[in-house]
Amino acid sequence: MEKHYSVDDLLFLMVQLRNPDGGCPWDLKQDFSTIVPSTIEEAYEVAEAIEAEDFDHLHEELGDLLFQVIFYAQLGREAGHFDFSRIVDTLVRKLVRRHPHVFPSGELYGDNHAGAVDEAQVKQNWEAIKAEERSAKGEAGALDGVAVGLPALTRAAKLQKRAARVGFDWPAVDGVLAKIEEEIAELRAAIASENEAHTREELGDLLFSCVNAARHLRVDPETALRDCNRKFERRFNSVERALRTQGRQPSDASLEELDQLWNRAKEQEKN
Template sequence: MRREKYSIEDLLHLMARLRSPDGGCPWDRKQSFATIVPSTIEEAYEVAEAIEAEDYDHLHEELGDLLFQVIFYAQLGREAGHFDFSAIVDTLVRKLLRRHPHVFPSGELYGDNRGGVTDEDGVKANWEAIKAAERGAKGESGTLDGVALGLPALTRAAKLQKRAANVGFDWHDISGVLDKIEEEIAELREAVESGDSESAREELGDLLFSCVNAARHLKVDPETALRQCNRKFETRFNAVETSLKKQGRRVADASLEELDQLWQRVKRAENQKA
């Protein structure tokens, strides 16, 4: 009998059936922690894409796909005797209670919820202190310890810079960052003109790192900013290509000057709509 609405318990049961040696799905049974990591990353980006597009009709579906990744890991963990879904939930709730003493001063979910710190700066200071203590308990004594190597490079750069800034290693304001960007551009030009490709690669990395620093000072997520720029470029390029197709031509057939004129026309049309 089909249920009116399924629950998390149904999802856990479904996952166990998919992994069952007796009548389960051959593909699901072959998977491991490592093999589903790419899917997890992909699903997380699809959630981000739906949010940025304000596609709320499909967001709940994308969130479900991401949740399924957690359920999959939980089943793998249960089979291997490492952990199960209840352990994931318990660990998460305990961590959130520990990191929100301003809401749960007793450390209990249903205890006295009269908080202490009420301003945002105080909350952030508490949060960072608690996280630092957690890292210390894991043996991560260095300021930059524990920043995941698997993060996208722009995101990891922002996290490394934030950690350093928390201990005072930072520019006083964005003007210093902008000066640094100009300095890195000059050094990149010099490396390019010298023909030293290895030096140019290094200087380009320094420039990107400085741009991430500018994003951090502007309180802009660099990954989000670059994704938005990618979408803008894609939209404009498609418009240029469509314009040429209407003339029976390809982008490769047009001169750079003509392409630039079409590009500027697309930009002007965007500005008029705005």
């Protein structure tokens, strides 16, 4: 019978990789900051597998992401900050605390017979509990605690969501769309002024307003842009294939011809 490894085996493996006597030289060189880029990359690869419905490989991508947590846990244990068991304990306690509708006793294995509650109430309770947790950490401002390291689109959406909770928001998407048009006009003026810093600022304002529109339309901006990126790749690849059949590359074609091939690729997707 084939052996199936457990989390304990994974923790043991991590100890061996970080063992100064015979461990892996690359793993031994790493610290908290050096593996952050890998953590972000692995999280995106999980998202990509889910969006592509590649369930044959999703478990592998999730394993790669889990390994990042195991790595941080080992680094924390070596430095005396925390270990994997503390990570799990903190997480379970937080989830029990944030789900009083499921664990009214406040204990994972307590006498839990919660009454019926709808999704809106769950979200309201969740946000109230998170606000209490932020206050306990000394985060009094409405925007406190929004991680700086988030992707810019995601962070913009979170900042706007926090501001909206205290009433700083457009009442409807029409106001946001009008703001986008205003920002486009300001961007045009900045471009005309040939002021690079001003142009960058106005472009940022336009992007921020587009994220606001996405939030009002209940669209995740990161997901929308990833979808757009895939669409662009698909259509541009179609343009390249069409030119290769003629023994040519995109650089050999005029912009007008490239545009025609692009429009043809769009039409083919509709059929």
